Amino acid sequence: MNKNQLAAKLRKLAKSYYDGQPQVSDAEFDMLKKHLREIDPEDETGFLSEVGAPVSGKTCKHRITMNSLDNVNNEAEFRKWYAKLPSNKQLVVQYKYDGGSMGLEYDNGSLTRGLTRGDGITGEDQTANVKKCWNSASGALGLDNQELIESGHGTIDNLNMRFSGCARGEALVFWEDFTAENFPNPQREDGRESNPRNSAVGAIRKDNSPRAKWVRIICYDLISDDMNFDTEVEKLNYMKELGLPVSEFHICDTADDVLDIYKHVQENRQNLPFMVDGLVLKLNDIQAQKDMGVHNDGRPRGQTAFKFECMEAITTLREVELAVGHTGNITLRGHYDPITLDGRTFQHTNLDNFDLVKRLGVAVGDKVTVQIAGDIIPKIVDLHEMGEDRQEISPPTTCPSCGGPVNKIGAFHKCTNDECEARGVRKVRKWVETAKIKYYGPSIQEQLYNCGLVTEPAHLYTVSTLEMGNIIGHGNAERIREEIEQKRELPLEVFMGGLGIPMLGRRQAIKLMESGIDTLEKFLLLDPIKGDDGVTVTIDGVRTKIEGFKDNLVVIANGIKKSAKTINNLLESGVEVKTTPKPQLDNTDSPLAGKTFCFTGFRLKGDEVTQFIQLGGVEKSSVSKKLDYLVCRNKDSASNKAEKARKYGVTLLNKQEFLDLLESAKPQFKY
Incomplete structure (x- = not known):
């Protein structure tokens, strides 16, 4: 697996984690991330400098970026990190809570905004849910803010003093509140959701969530333009004075002190009232933290997460x-x-x-x-x-489902019968997930499949509300029908990525579209030929080389041919494939038009890619004398690309400066 494939896999895993549906363990994710850091030390894929996951819904920029921490996984790695610290410096040790990271913004002591971490730069605005949380006046305790403070629970709403700035915290569901009554899931044997972390994330991110009242936010950091602290302990004590619910902490003078706490908490964490997956270690001396600086991707060198063993x-x-x-x-x-x-x-x-x-x-x-x-x-x-x-x-x-022939392909045994019933269920599921059709979960999918109503994606658009209602209940049917109707017009990459074709997900579809295969007709006529120089396809009558797919393009083309009936049925059912018109320049004064950019330390996402291309920007993969801009997460980076750019006099931008440039270009175009 090359660095781009590994970064793509990590992005998918990161998104599932921040959506509260992790697919792999923390340890496995960290191992993959560590391997990417080894094969991509300059972060050309951009993943290592990303924080969290892409956001959806109503979004807002954090006042101050929420960076992630580096981590150590055993005593040897911890001692290696500890050896780099200034001598005779104390460490502050806090729990590494296992929940959802939050940014709370205050003006004069009043909570004005509650954001999820999102990608670290932009988060989801869930202020309404935050104001319903357990340690707020609208929470499950039914206490006002002063009563919460006096009882020792703390409040996240109206503080004791007129503080303006940001608090960082973790959204948690305590074990005592994690019941089938508070977080029901009748499809599970124990009648409740899978674990408190997923429940906390889900409750915070769902608009107007009634379960938010069972979510507690514990704060562990504070940032303000109006205040400076000499130590972490001073900061944490001030947070207590404000009335915030503050993370428990310990002060350690030696590495052995830290290891004693680590071993004790790891052995007894099942007795804690909440989930933790490690400890957070910080130099107590804040100036010493600043002197140590940050890694190229923004992770502070004076802090780390010490992860627990399995x-x-x-x-x-x-x-x-x-x-x-x-x-x-x-x-x-x-x-x-x-x-x-x-x-x-x-x-x-x-x-x-x-x-x-x-x-x-x-x-x-x-x-x-x-x-x-x-x-x-x-x-x-x-x-x-x-x-x-x-x-x-x-x-x-x-095949255990259809009895058809099975072949071993790579590490997997595979049913080769395209009409296999089990594959049909999961093809519908794949379409639902890619098109983001809400409320149509696995249980409903199987009910409607087993009775013959929805056995392929096209049936979603042709089955009547009454037919569905007779099986799954008319209330469910009506809200599912409303959701499906909103997904009749789909972007090309969603349409192609939802067909369940091997090697062709939404991301791969976008890459092919960027290579010129940008209409449904071109996908259907895909004719890859493998030659000495790579794989070529016919685009507008010209054989064109396609980079980055190799033999996968042949697999994709064969998969599209086998899916011809599914595609035709979808189109006949009224599904429309949406194409985005290219913008036309209103004038020649665009700050991006014709300019060349090289990106390092991060990569553009979704709409940013579309805007960049539409607004006339040209991406380059390397630094040369002809390059106009090198965009990096940290302009003080000492990477090879950054040093080369300085040598050639290329303008360096950080990500925010580039996004501001992108924003300033928008009004100069019409669509």
Whole structure:
């Protein structure tokens, strides 16, 4: 996997994490991120300097960027970091809460805005939900702000003093509030949502959420133009004086002091009233922090997160269930005797493929080690003891759903029957997820599939509200119909990315569109030919080389041909493919028109890419004497590109300066 592929994978994983639906453990994500840092030290992919995930809904810029922290994962890494600190300097140790990061903005002591972290620069404006939180006057306790302060809980609403600035905090659901009554999910065996972290994130991000009253925000940092603090302890004590709910903290004089706290909290974290996944370490001396500076991607050198090791238990594997995904890949789901870790019960986990089963050497009836790495995702990581009547887990020779032929392709066994029923269910699911059709969850999908009403994406647009209502209830049917009607006109990249074609997601569709395959007709006529110089396709009658796809383009073209019937049915059902018209220049004074830009340390996203291209900017991959601008996260960067740009007299911009330039260009165009 090259650096661009790895960055794309990490972006997808980051988004799922910040949406409250993590796909991998924290430890696995950190390992992948560490590998990317090794193969992309200058952050040319831009992922390493990104914070959080793209935002949706009503957004607002943070007054001060919310950067992420570096992390260490064991004693050796911690001591290596500690050795770089100034001598005889104290550390402040706080919990690393496992919830959703928040930025709270105040004017004269009154909360004016509550933002999610988002991408660190821009967050979702969820002020209404924040003002309903547990430690506010509208929260579940029913206490006013002064009563909250006097009771020791603290308040996030009206503070004791006329403070203006920003507080940083974490949105959490405490274990005592994490009940089936407060966070119900009837589709789960225990009747409640999967874990407190996901519940906290979901409650804060859902508009007008009634569950927000069970979310508590604990603050751990404060920033103000009007105030300067000498130490972190001074700052935290001032936060208490304001009446804010403040993170517990300890002061450590030595590395061994930190390790003692780390070991104690890790061994006893199941007794804490909330979820934590590590400790945050900061130099107490704030000037010493500033003197240490930051990494190129903005992470402060004087702070780090000390992550906890995984939690694990031994149980007996009782059954392995096979399932078929939308591309035909056969996956395994292991069922084992229930185990309790960190206050939660687990009894299922995914086994990625049969190669993993072989590598682990596990069989049904064995005692296995199950780990919840990052405190979220359970995984079978080891064979503990073979069972007496163990049953080998063998790859299927026929599809478990349709009985059709199975081939091994790469690490996966794959059903080759395009009409396989299980693939049909998941093709509908893929379309729903890509088109972002709300309320049409897995349970409803299976009900409508099993009764024959929605067995392919086009049926979503042709099934009547009455037919759906007879199966899933008329209230559900009406809100789903309203949502579907809003998704009849779709951007080309969403349409193509939602078909479930191997190697063709929304991001890959955008890349092909940027290469000139920018209409549905061009996608349907895709005719890749592999030659000595790479893969070429015909675009407007000319053979054109397409970079970055290699053999995948052949797979995509074959997948499009196999999906011809699905595409035709969607178009006949009334789905329209939307194309964005290119803008026309009103004048020649655009600050971007014809100018060349090289980006390093971050990458443009979504609408930014579209605006940049439409407004006449030209992207270059390297620095040369002819380059107009080098855009980097930190203009003081000592990277090779930055040094080369200074040598050639190229203008350096930071990201915000570039975005301001982009904004200033908008009025000069008409559409």
